[in-house]
Amino acid sequence: MKCEACIQLLDDYIDGELTEIEHRGIQQHINECDKCEQEANFLSCLFRDVALLPKNIQPDRDLWPAIEAKIISGPIVNDQVKIAESKISAPNHHRRGTASWVWRIAAAAVLCSLVLAGTYLGIRKQTARYSNPGVSLNPFEKQPSGPAQSPAIQSSQNAQETPAEYKPVIKDGHSPRELTSQSTDGILTYPLDGPTIVSVSNYGVYGLRTDFDASSELSRNCVIRFDRNGMQSWIPPLPAGSSAISLYPVGENRLCIAYSVQQPEYQTAIAEFDFGAESPIRIIWKSGDLNISRFIIGPQGSIYVAGVLNRYSKDVSKLTKGQSITADLVHIIDPASGEERHLFPMTIRPRLDTQNWAGQTLLETVSLTPTIAVKSNGNFLLTIDRTRALTPDRSLIKNEAFEYSPDGTIARTWKLGTLEPNAYLNRIFVDVDDSMLAEIVVYPNAGVAESINGTIAYRYFLRVAPDGSVIRCESSIPIDEAIQGWMGETRDLVTLVRAVSAKQPIIRTHKLLP
Amino acid sequence: LLIYSCLTSQNGGIRQRTEMQEVQASYDLIAQAKAGDHEAFAEIYRIHVGRVYGICLRIFGDCLRAEEVTSQVFVRTWMKLASFRGESSFGSWLHRLALNVALNELKASATAKTHFPLDDLSTKLTTPEMILRETQIDLEKAIAALPEGARVVFVLHEIEGLNHNDSADKLGLANGTSKAQLSRARKLLREALKKS
Numbered sequence: 001m002k003c004e005a006c007i008q009l010l011d012d013y014i015d016g017e018l019t020e021i022e023h024r025g026i027q028q029h030i031n032e033c034d035k036c037e038q039e040a041n042f043l044s045c046l047f048r049d050v051a052l053l054p055k056n057i058q059p060d061r062d063l064w065p066a067i068e069a070k071i072i073s074g075p076i077v078n079d080q081v082k083i084a085e086s087k088i089s090a091p092n093h094h095r096r097g098t099a100s101w102v103w104r105i106a107a108a109a110v111l112c113s114l115v116l117a118g119t120y121l122g123i124r125k126q127t128a129r130y131s132n133p134g135v136s137l138n139p140f141e142k143q144p145s146g147p148a149q150s151p152a153i154q155s156s157q158n159a160q161e162t163p164a165e166y167k168p169v170i171k172d173g174h175s176p177r178e179l180t181s182q183s184t185d186g187i188l189t190y191p192l193d194g195p196t197i198v199s200v201s202n203y204g205v206y207g208l209r210t211d212f213d214a215s216s217e218l219s220r221n222c223v224i225r226f227d228r229n230g231m232q233s234w235i236p237p238l239p240a241g242s243s244a245i246s247l248y249p250v251g252e253n254r255l256c257i258a259y260s261v262q263q264p265e266y267q268t269a270i271a272e273f274d275f276g277a278e279s280p281i282r283i284i285w286k287s288g289d290l291n292i293s294r295f296i297i298g299p300q301g302s303i304y305v306a307g308v309l310n311r312y313s314k315d316v317s318k319l320t321k322g323q324s325i326t327a328d329l330v331h332i333i334d335p336a337s338g339e340e341r342h343l344f345p346m347t348i349r350p351r352l353d354t355q356n357w358a359g360q361t362l363l364e365t366v367s368l369t370p371t372i373a374v375k376s377n378g379n380f381l382l383t384i385d386r387t388r389a390l391t392p393d394r395s396l397i398k399n400e401a402f403e404y405s406p407d408g409t410i411a412r413t414w415k416l417g418t419l420e421p422n423a424y425l426n427r428i429f430v431d432v433d434d435s436m437l438a439e440i441v442v443y444p445n446a447g448v449a450e451s452i453n454g455t456i457a458y459r460y461f462l463r464v465a466p467d468g469s470v471i472r473c474e475s476s477i478p479i480d481e482a483i484q485g486w487m488g489e490t491r492d493l494v495t496l497v498r499a500v501s502a503k504q505p506i507i508r509t510h511k512l513l514p
Numbered sequence: 515l516l517i518y519s520c521l522t523s524q525n526g527g528i529r530q531r532t533e534m535q536e537v538q539a540s541y542d543l544i545a546q547a548k549a550g551d552h553e554a555f556a557e558i559y560r561i562h563v564g565r566v567y568g569i570c571l572r573i574f575g576d577c578l579r580a581e582e583v584t585s586q587v588f589v590r591t592w593m594k595l596a597s598f599r600g601e602s603s604f605g606s607w608l609h610r611l612a613l614n615v616a617l618n619e620l621k622a623s624a625t626a627k628t629h630f631p632l633d634d635l636s637t638k639l640t641t642p643e644m645i646l647r648e649t650q651i652d653l654e655k656a657i658a659a660l661p662e663g664a665r666v667v668f669v670l671h672e673i674e675g676l677n678h679n680d681s682a683d684k685l686g687l688a689n690g691t692s693k694a695q696l697s698r699a700r701k702l703l704r705e706a707l708k709k710s
Contacts, residue, residue, distance in 0.1 A: 011697050039704075046703060049653050050672045056564030057571055059581050064559050067588045068552060 001029040006036045014043055206247045206255060209233075221245055223257075225275055234276050254281075416464055544604055548595050555595075559588055562605065566612045572669045573616045575658045583619050587612045613674065617684050620666065656706040664699035671696050 006029045012018050013026045030037045207224040221242060224233045238245070242259040248270075258270045271280035401414040464470050540561070546554035566587050570580035591608060598607055657665060670681040671692075682692035 011700060042704060042708075043700070046653075046700070046707065047672070053653065053673060055568050055673075057568040058564050059567045059584060060577065061581070063563065063581055063585050063588070064556055067559065067585050067592075068556065070585070070589045071552065071555070071592050 001025050003029075003033060003036055006030070006033070007039060010036075010039060010043060013040070014047065208245055208247055223247065223255075223275070232276075236273055237278055237280070238271075414464055415468060416470070540604070544595070544598065547592075548598075555592055558591075558604075562608055563588075565605070566608065569609070569612050569669075569674065570616050572657065572673060573620060573666055575662075575665060583616050584612075586619070587615045590615055609674075613670075613684065617666075620662075621686065652707060653703075656703050659706065660699050660702055664695045664702060667692050667695040668699035668703075 006026055009018060009022065009026055013023065018026065030040050209222045209224060221238060222233050222235050236257055238257065238259050239261045242261050244258075244260040246258040248256040248258065253275050254272065255275060256270050256272050261269075269283055271283050273280050400416055402410050403412040403414065543554045543557050547558055563584065567580060567584045570583045570587070571577065574580050574583065587608075591611060594611065598604065657668065660668060666685065667681055667687075670676045670684065671678070676684070678689055678692050678696075681687075681696075682689045685692065687695075
């Protein structure tokens with residue numbers, strides 16, 4: 001390939017719009033040609049800098065007085081604005097009349113009161129507890145659980161956002177896909193418009209929807225429970241700013257919620273809730289401090305963990321094996337005591353996304369995956385992905401895990417093998433014989449992580465034995481038991497889920513231990 | 515919530531409560547503004563004006579024009595507020611409205627070529643997270659200096675995150691034209707930044 005042809009295709013190369021053959025051709029040329037490599041690097045830097053430009057710019061003067069004057073005097077609607085507004089498909093706004101205002105304000109007040117009553121009630125109760133000296137400060141002490149059906153729950157019958165009957169909306173050509181179930185009895189079909197994470201267990205089908213306001217950077221997490229009668233939504237009382245939320249159903253009306261918060265310092269926690277309750281029953285597990293000291297960006301943009309300072313504390317619940325399929329999945333047995341303990345994988349999301357996405361213009365990038373697992377000896381594992389970011393399908397070409405001692409030193413390095421394109425390491429589990437199980441998720445037709453087309457995950461495990469050998473284990477987890485999908489915006493996600501009824505136990509044959 | 519507040523320092527607990535209250539407050543503000551409360555809408559304006567003005571400034575490359583259109587966006591927002599049903603975040607809804615209003619204004623008017631006061635850019639960005647590095651100021655200058663067609667496509671695609679189809683649709687261009695403009699913008703930026 002000549003330089004001229006290469007330069008012409010660089011834009012498409014960066015955008016990932018080339019065919020595999022063209023892509024390889026460019027890549028090969030760039031590897032051999034300093035000039036074109038410089039061009040590619042320059043373009044990469046340009047995109048990185050553009051991505052870092054601020055979105056918010058304050059005007060020199062306060063525009064509000066002029067806006068308020070127009071609002072009060074009644075704005076003139078010109079044709080152009082009408083055209084613009086017509087694209088925001090929504091009913092017409094009422095004109096502000098004098099007499100009708102009174103009724104509208106009154107009606108709005110009544111409506112707001114009704115709709116928000118539950119939420120307000122919950123907040124008032126929580127606020128009152130701040131000043132209640134009688135409540136225990138011990139996070140591991142069992143707290144009284146809330147009512148099974150609190151006012152914070154919005155039932156499908158009266159909540160506008162969760163109507164009983166859903167009509168899936170297909171956006172941007174992403175087609176909802178159906179999952180097949182092995183069960184023929186008790187199958188329910190739920191088209192979901194919104195929830196990004198669905199957890200299915202013997203105890204129910206749960207979804208999580210996160211509304212995020214980019215301007216205020218505030219988010220609200222809503223847990224949705226599905227059953228034969230429809231669906232209910234509930235905003236769990238998680239700390240503000242909670243992220244990386246996972247749901248683990250552990251009982252008929254009970255679930256554990258794993259979450260991370262960054263303020264006042266980074267920590268992850270798993271809390272046990274009754275669905276609809278206004279406070280957690282208890283905190284099952286929490287990490288104290290997990291401080292990643294710094295990252296080094298290498299000459300090619302690769303990200304290396306320079307050091308991890310881990311001073312976490314942990315407490316482990318005494319869940320009974322079999323109480324939850326999820327708990328089964330993550331249990332370990334302490335070889336020393338023989339005691340069975342349940343550990344959930346922690347999830348971390350250091351602020352690497354921006355740099356990482358800026359880094360996608362690089363040929364290869366190394367990223368810290370948001371997955372950590374804890375071993376029974378107190379060590380923890382942190383996985384590193386090496387990905388090729390420029391292919392049309394982001395491919396994971398290699399990953400490895402570093403086992404850290406609590407003092408932050410590396411105890412061991414695990415090679416997790418070379419994985420196929422489109423494979424994502426979802427999480428890792430440490431087995432009783434010190435082998436590692438890596439749960440791999442494959443997204444068919446997956447693009448980069450922010451625009452995955454396929455929402456159906458195929459899962460399998462890689463088992464890495466202590467001697468370093470890698471065995472691929474077929475997961476017997478039915479494909480419809482857990483689905484994770486992402487798209488650019490949470491609310492754009494359209495997933496059609498055929499879920500197994502909570503009342504029909506799912507027979508599972510998977511076995512983590514050989 | 516109580517538990518978590520106890521786990522953290524007192525200041526942390528207060529901050530968490532404040533954030534929780536802020537979440538609720540943003541929903542309350544919209545409800546109040548829908549009911550005709552000007553003060554609530556003023557608060558919404560203060561929260562979102564930076565984002566809207568940022569869009570307008572980059573699309574028009576002209577401070578005065580950007581201020582005018584920003585005002586228009588908020589007037590239209592007030593008028594359309596009743597149609598906001600919370601099916602997407604308010605920020606996303608406002609972002610779409612702002613883009614539509616700005617692009618229609620752009621199409622409707624022969625934009626006056628009053629140039630972006632580039633030297634003032636760094637002084638506009640006053641909050642700590644918005645302080646621009648020198649390279650970013652160069653970049654902003656280079657973007658503002660792009661020809662209008664190329665600039666708008668570049669801003670929509672690279673900064674506002676629209677794909678080719680959406681950019682072309684909003685601008686009334688053929689998909690190929692939009693791609694060509696983007697390619698042109700990138701090329702011009704490369705040249706401009708290499709000189710600087």
